[in-house]
Amino acid sequence: MASQVFYRKWRPRTLAQVVGQEPVTKTLANALTTGRVAHAYLFCGPRGTGKTSTGRILAKAINCLSDDQEKPCNSCSMCQAINEGRALDLVEIDGASNRGIDEIRDLREKINFAPISAKYKVYIIDEVHMLTEPAFNALLKTLEEPPPHAIFVLATTEIHKIPLTILSRCQRFDFRRLTKIDMVGKLQDICEHEGIRAESQVLDLIARAATGSLRDAENLLEQIFLQYGSDFSLTQVSEKLGLSSDARIYELAKHILNKDISAGLATINSVSSDGLDLRQFNQGLVEYLRGLLMVKAGAPDTADFPQDVVSEMKQLAASVSMTDLSKVIKLFAQIDFRADSQSTLSMELALVDCSLLAAERPQKVISKEKAVIAPTIDTDEPRPDNTVQQQEVTEAESPASEEPPTTKIAQAAIPQPPQSIEQIRQHWGEFVNACRGMGSSGNLDALLRSACEAVALEDDTLVLGFYWDFQRAKVEDRKYRHLVEKKLQDVFGVPYRVRCILTPKNKAPKTQQQARDPLVNEAVKMGARIIEEEPNE
């Protein structure tokens, strides 16, 4: 192409020009001035942080012919040859394309020849993580003790794929992601030379979108420059980046928290049809919701929003509970856009989940109250009192009574203890589930699940009818009976005693009901046999 793109044109040519990697460049500069250059370097770090560029600079610096302290000079014949890519002694190998053992053998063969014009032969192996295992191993000996005229520079983005034996033979330098300040500085430099007028805010935005990779930032800058000419505004840039600082984020947040699903769906679809990047939009949304959380928690300063927005947030935050808010944030923050990035489906589902969350919650609270295991925050009364009261209540009641207890104290917060066998049967499944993990081998629930039913309630004694003697004997055993009794109190809040009897399995109606399940029907048709049934929840 006629002109090079920014990231090639503005590749750093001296160590001082490499931005944001002071620990690396300083060490290398010191090594160069003291003449203590190692024979193998390994540069690793995320994309666009200067690994390949530093490798080339290093190659120039050790071969530079000038007498200056500052190396490389970029003016001597050697430096120029390397800059133009025609130096025979700089061998840049694409490790991902030449990854086999044969290429490494070839390298081993040629490395012994003395350099042609330079002092050192420099081998830069880029994308070294893609070498095959035999290739790595073939390299080991050469890497450890190369001929005195050879220097290796390995560069990779994926350090974890490099064998330890290679790592220990190299001097390793970790390149960091660039900070925003470093990046803005470099971008400003480019803008000056290219005659681009850009506000620092604009460059700030670009730097943020590039997430620490200078190459990404330079690419973005060039693209914006090509689209809008040398003079562009903040709004143009945010439009190009798909950053939607628009009101629809607030709108959607409001719909989510008000559980207005259809309005929320409409917002999502309008955003998508306007061609905004949903990933960015979602990010903005999560940030806003996080702000709400901060405001709700009483730390509006951490939210980093303008004052008028914060006051608006305060209103919105007042209408929702902390748990709701955190759940909503989780739902939206977890969206994975990798599967289909353009489709609105992921966000729509998250939105619907929010409404489902609201529908599920009341049930959960009830079941929690039923299992008075620990006093919940809502319960004002301390637990021991409750139990005593309930106990009294139950003892006062006649066993067969269907009516609720007459003496009710603080009943609002305390769940009603089950007074009839029907109520116990209703929650039998929950009780059995609660028994999971109890008993000597943690299988108490299995003994109860399909082997017995609650037959009757006699005073404070619950009669369990077992179908088989084995289970009856087991549960009759004092050890197990205590466990069951304890669990009964936990779940129903009443200290029942347990008596076990043997009853014939008489569950014709229930079996039929179960068999009505189309899945079971089909399975039976296909020759399945019902071995064990679990109560439907």
Next chain:
Amino acid sequence: MWNVIGQPKAVELLRHSLESGRLAHAYLFVGQPHVGKATLAINLAQALNCEQGIEPCGQCRSCLRIAAGKHADVQIIGRLPDTGSGEAGPKKEISIGQIRELQQAAGLRPYEGKHRVFIIDSAEHLNEESANCLLKTLEEPPPEVLIILLAANDARLLPTIVSRCQRVELLPVPANTIEQELVEHRQIEPDKAKAFSRLCRGGIGWAISASLNERLPQERSLRLNELQELVTTSLDKRFDFATKLAAQFNKNRDSVEEVLRLWLDWWRDLLLVKEGCAEFITNVDQEETLVQHSEGYNVAEIRHFIEAIRAALEQLEQNANPRLVLEVLMLSIPNREEERIKRPSA
């Protein structure tokens, strides 16, 4: 003349770069299927090699040869046809061998045109080796070489690949634009044009081929009907269908994915209708059926089945046993409550 429809921004960017002589050496066109990525890439190749000027004229010998895929300097690299299995589905990946061929060809001077252009179609099918193999060439290709990657979803590409390209995003084409194009330039009846423009969801290529080929929309509705029947049939039939689909999967992966995506769209529509947002549905021609069916489910059921389809798609991609995956999917079809359908008012 640039013949990409509904992408003014992208065309503007490329035209501007051409005029100012600042074309990058590597582009990444991102956009959903059928949105016009390949058309734009071919246009760009024509513009670079056109004998008339810097616009693709579409008339000169070079432009015609590129359009016909006969130009020696414009290569399209995609998944090779899979000759191993019976049906002519493409292979799963773009292999490292293909990329090595590209590298070799890139080293040669242009043969008949001015620039060598390599178009890598559906770049997300580059496997790990081939993607890494491309990196160095992509960063600093020889002069007079342009590499264009086409991808539906750049999140699936290596970040190191994306960072080396100029990323150009092609947005879904607005339905009105498609409708207008079909009516004005392709002489399609307005009602049909309207239906096609919605069904394609911004992928104008589908709308155009549907308008040229009656079979495409017909096949689509046939498939949809088949899928809808599954909901009410017995488990036997569902399993039969799963077996059939799994057999098809072994021959041609993409077609199965298409079926599942179709189904996913259908259930998304159900969800939207259920929540009272009928204006955003995909299957505009089936709105009545959708309304009727949505009565039979509650939101949670629809939600869970959508998740099941998505899980199935993901598992298929991860090489799970296709028959098992599909059978599990069949088992999780929620039961529609027929009574609620009979009495829609209730």
